[in-house]
Amino acid sequence: MEQVHREINPHISVDCVIFGFSKNRLKVLLIERTYRNEQGSEEKDFKLPGDFIAPEEDLDRAACRTLEELTGLTDIFLKQFGVFGDPDRIKKTIDLKWLRATTGTEIKRVVTAAYYALINISESKREFAVKNNAYWMDLERVRNLAFDHDRIVREGLRHLQHTLRFEPIGFELLPERFTIRELQSLYEGILGCTLDNRNFRKKILRSDYLVQLNEKQQGVAHKPARFYQFDQEIYEKNRSENYTFNF
């Protein structure tokens, strides 16, 4: 069981919901937590990577520091998406005992600032950066997390899906050249639904920052699909020049 030997602000914490995308599936990075049950035997469950902030530590910095300490992940752009302060969020006996054991302090109420990020798990550096007690779990298997972390994951997913609709955040997870089918699989994986092929194609091809390349897939059994590329420059240009109303 980890023991904190540093000064903390026991009223405020940060928690990180790191979504990973791999083989068209959305996963969440969790930390295995070991605790003793009522009978005194060891049990395990999962929690989000999170920690109390230090007395003079900025929240954004605390989130990055925590993520690196617990998982080894660095240089991740973490976006704050909410603050969770339900008075009952740490009232479960297991959670209270675990907090007492890991901090050495009697903790009463903690308000937590929540952050999320979306990363490509298969980028090898990031895959191996994950430490021993950190674990990528398929989103659909995530339940019964510690504290109110189920709720924080749900809210984080809602923010991720919203952002995916309004900003081209998905392209960073694809290879530089990709097919429309690959792009659609990414959207389906994150939105957790099946999209109509024709509609998706039509909509996505309307965007002028999706550049069609003069290259096709090679050595595939089916009709080779054309490759596309995302043009960040065109996207930025149109975004600033052309104020759109998109609702």
Add this chain to the structure above:
Amino acid sequence: MEQVHREINPHISVDCVIFGFSKNRLKVLLIERTYRNEQGSEEKDFKLPGDFIAPEEDLDRAACRTLEELTGLTDIFLKQFGVFGDPDRIKKTIDLKWLRATTGTEIKRVVTAAYYALINISESKREFAVKNNAYWMDLERVRNLAFDHDRIVREGLRHLQHTLRFEPIGFELLPERFTIRELQSLYEGILGCTLDNRNFRKKILRSDYLVQLNEKQQGVAHKPARFYQFDQEIYEKNRSENYTFNF
């Protein structure tokens, strides 16, 4: 000077950025704060309506309670948009002294959950609901607020403008029947810029939830403009049936 005679959690506060729209101008609701300067004479400045949370109080509830206590406003939908936790956000001497005087406690570090709302000032009930020391200030005049409240207002505005682009939140501020010109003025007021008339018209008329009425302005000097109406039902229907990619 107000004095708090109740139990507080001195580590966590809530602050509300209430945007009001009136005569095509965006305003912010501020609370006048009285303090003694270095020479001991009384001075005034402004702060956002905000307060410490109670030990067992939910954040959303604290925000509503605070707004009602300080301004008399009730039934406002407050949306949480961020948490501000810079270690230096309450380090100014004036702010520290004011906190000591109003709470009777030595306050070190406060993390605040920020909420915003957009309301129509001219709805009479809301106009008169504002209490004595609350004040609607033109957004462009807002500066040198207490604590980091300038920053919180800026961030709140950014969230409001983002939401205005992606959700039809503006219509609630207009009369039931409105002209395209009135709608455009609303957008310009909130976005703080001038929009191209033709482009605005073209874009906004593409939306099928903007219903053209068989009525025109009467008794105006210029060519009477047609009235429109926002159809919430059509909006909700299309929103859920038709997943769009709007970036």
